[in-house]
Amino acid sequence: MQSESAKMTTAHEAGFRVQYPNSKQRAAKVIALDPASAAIVEEISKKSWNGAAFFTSLAFTAEGNPGAVGGDLKAWLKDLAGRTMDLVAEVEHSDFVVVITTTGADARAVSVIADACALFNKSLVGLIVPGQDDSDAATTESMKYLRPYTRMLVIASGTDYIEAMLTALRA
Amino acid sequence: MLKKEQNDYLCQTGPGTPMGNFFRCYWQPALLSEELPEPDCPPVRVKLLGERLLAFRDSEGKLGLIDEFCAHRGVSLWFGRNEDCGLRCPYHGWKYDVTGQCTEVPSEPTESGYAKKIKLKSYPLIEQGGVLWTYMGPPEKQPPLPQYEFSTVPLNQTFMTKRIQECNWLQAMEGGIDSSHVSFLHRGDLHNDPLFKGAGGNKYNMQDLSPVFEVVESDGGLLIGARRNAEDDQYYWRITPWVMPNYTGVPPRGDHPMHGHFWVPIDDENCWAWSYDYHPTRALTDGEVAAMKDGKGVHVKYVPGTYRPLANKDNDYLMDRAGQKAGRTFSGVEGIGIQDASLQESMGPICDRTKENLVGTDNGIIMARHRLLRAARAFNDKGVQPPGVNPEHHTVRQAALLLKRDVQYKDGAKEALKAKKGVRQTSV
Numbered sequence A: 001m002q003s004e005s006a007k008m009t010t011a012h013e014a015g016f017r018v019q020y021p022n023s024k025q026r027a028a029k030v031i032a033l034d035p036a037s038a039a040i041v042e043e044i045s046k047k048s049w050n051g052a053a054f055f056t057s058l059a060f061t062a063e064g065n066p067g068a069v070g071g072d073l074k075a076w077l078k079d080l081a082g083r084t085m086d087l088v089a090e091v092e093h094s095d096f097v098v099v100i101t102t103t104g105a106d107a108r109a110v111s112v113i114a115d116a117c118a119l120f121n122k123s124l125v126g127l128i129v130p131g132q133d134d135s136d137a138a139t140t141e142s143m144k145y146l147r148p149y150t151r152m153l154v155i156a157s158g159t160d161y162i163e164a165m166l167t168a169l170r171a
Numbered sequence B: 001m002l003k004k005e006q007n008d009y010l011c012q013t014g015p016g017t018p019m020g021n022f023f024r025c026y027w028q029p030a031l032l033s034e035e036l037p038e039p040d041c042p043p044v045r046v047k048l049l050g051e052r053l054l055a056f057r058d059s060e061g062k063l064g065l066i067d068e069f070c071a072h073r074g075v076s077l078w079f080g081r082n083e084d085c086g087l088r089c090p091y092h093g094w095k096y097d098v099t100g101q102c103t104e105v106p107s108e109p110t111e112s113g114y115a116k117k118i119k120l121k122s123y124p125l126i127e128q129g130g131v132l133w134t135y136m137g138p139p140e141k142q143p144p145l146p147q148y149e150f151s152t153v154p155l156n157q158t159f160m161t162k163r164i165q166e167c168n169w170l171q172a173m174e175g176g177i178d179s180s181h182v183s184f185l186h187r188g189d190l191h192n193d194p195l196f197k198g199a200g201g202n203k204y205n206m207q208d209l210s211p212v213f214e215v216v217e218s219d220g221g222l223l224i225g226a227r228r229n230a231e232d233d234q235y236y237w238r239i240t241p242w243v244m245p246n247y248t249g250v251p252p253r254g255d256h257p258m259h260g261h262f263w264v265p266i267d268d269e270n271c272w273a274w275s276y277d278y279h280p281t282r283a284l285t286d287g288e289v290a291a292m293k294d295g296k297g298v299h300v301k302y303v304p305g306t307y308r309p310l311a312n313k314d315n316d317y318l319m320d321r322a323g324q325k326a327g328r329t330f331s332g333v334e335g336i337g338i339q340d341a342s343l344q345e346s347m348g349p350i351c352d353r354t355k356e357n358l359v360g361t362d363n364g365i366i367m368a369r370h371r372l373l374r375a376a377r378a379f380n381d382k383g384v385q386p387p388g389v390n391p392e393h394h395t396v397r398q399a400a401l402l403l404k405r406d407v408q409y410k411d412g413a414k415e416a417l418k419a420k421k422g423v424r425q426t427s428v
């Protein structure tokens, strides 16, 4: 007699997989950590997404505290309509957080975002894409900012990976 | 998750498909040398990338890989007589050489030249490192020979096996990139398997069960680094290389031989999982070879006389629920190769990736798919030579090492990740 594994691994049997959804929509928060990545994220945010929300960190803008990390966490993110957003609340209501930086940029804002993620046990994925200076040294700098905080860090050779990754994660 | 069109694009490798064209840019393992051991030995059926072929070694030892079927009336030449520098069809006696050229049509006068007009499709077949490799693309685009280190060291330093896996190549290969399954599915094997145990690095695996990952693009594909905490402000890194389209290396343990895989499409619902083990600087010991032959490490035990694993879907992979409960194995299935095969075959002949829910730590897989799609499109639309064709891309080594915490491993492990003749692997 045919074993159950043999029977069940045919293409025919694959047709009987249940058709009900196996997941609910998840809230991805995608945060650009520097001006160059903010521009890229802004473009990507125009596509249609499955609930993903896109932000820029205010650490590098005039509204934030340029060059320093800290300030008012209630107004620590900016959404793409230009409103300031409460970092802690955004992270609390997320399922996972993705931070994006371009090589060589100042990405120290990640530490504050990581604190918020740690507070609510959210996983943080870091993505480094090529910036103006994509030398090894610049890449290492970016890596040093992100490595201490991310469970998965990706150093991608092109910005097209951001969209590919978010799509793969159903963001 | 992949969209259905993307999944179809990546999984279909038959003639004329975009991914089929892409695979036909590369040298691929076709047979083990042992399958054609001597001149005039029996021919062997080979199905690759959805094409049915026949391999044989002629009276002078020349290798041929030709269309399986006789041009006369379509008989399988597997029944042929391999003699006098050619393969003769047993039906009406037509004869072919290793290039597929018909050399005799007995019913026609030799002078008529009839035979010259008959030629079966053939592909080059070369022997290197105990493997017979073929290239199935256009002859004018044939790349230089492969330079994977396992295939260029002396034969007593390398050992290769293959096993059939009854599912699409991509879901099999993704297992080779998916470092995060190792701490679950294979957790029992680190201490017991003779080809892994005793390595200094094993303690880091045990102390820290949730590694953190870093994925970095390389010229030929990807590097997937898994890091764990180690003493003195260092990380213990295990770095897995993937070379396009279907080569993966497993990071080494101590001075054990290094292993890795090729995942070669047979057709869209079957593939060959090739498993090598080699040491860059020394002969394999008798004990190591015996263990490999006995199906230890990444190798498997076989149904006698075949390359089908002894534990397979027909016997439910010899599932041992008591062993699962007792924790002897995590899944109840014995042996690393079969643990992988059982689960990957259970996905169905072609995994439906529209139903997946990937997480951040799956970025190795996400990136590999992305790069395959990107490279295959660039090749099909614009003729751009894909990564992994250039033999320099083959000379990447897997590595396991300690690095200071603020070092980018692509830099810090630069030398370790390069195959160098006469230089031992970097491993703890």
Ligand code: FES
Pocket (backbone or CB within 6 Å): none
């Ligand atoms: S936990 Fe990964 S496939 Fe089920």
Ligand SMILES: [Fe+2]
Pocket (backbone or CB within 6 Å): B175, B181, B182, B185, B186, B336, B340
């Ligand atoms: Fe595995």
